[in-house]
Amino acid sequence: xxxxxxxxxxxxxxxxxxxxxxxxxxxxxxxxETLAAHKCFLAPPWVLRANPSGQLARVTRxxxxxxxxxxxxxxxxAVAGEFRRTVNRQRHVSNRLTF
Numbered sequence: 001x002x003x004x005x006x007x008x009x010x011x012x013x014x015x016x017x018x019x020x021x022x023x024x025x026x027x028x029x030x031x032x033e034t035l036a037a038h039k040c041f042l043a044p045p046w047v048l049r050a051n052p053s054g055q056l057a058r059v060t061r062x063x064x065x066x067x068x069x070x071x072x073x074x075x076x077x078a079v080a081g082e083f084r085r086t087v088n089r090q091r092h093v094s095n096r097l098t099f
Contacts, residue, residue, distance in 0.1 A: 011080060017073035026072040040079060047079055
């Protein structure tokens with residue numbers, strides 16, 4: 001599960017923010033703290049993750065809105081989606097290797 005520090009917003013709520021249908025927005029501090037909690041950081045044009053082995057891995061590209069501002073909700077959704085895909089891949093591999 002990809003929990004945000006922003007009162008544990010759901011992906012539906014983040015999508016509403018991204019689409020401009022929500023009166024709330026992700027603050028800069030919440031955005032950075034959420035990424036840091038998942039061992040991620042910004043290195044334009046990428047969001048990178050520090051792996052336990054010490055290597056860096058690209059998670060997703062940084063997205064911008066039509067005004068050129070960082071699309072924080074969109075980036076958090078993309079990071080969460082990539083984490084979800086990684087977990088599913090690991091489960092699939094472990095299920096195939098189970099004897």
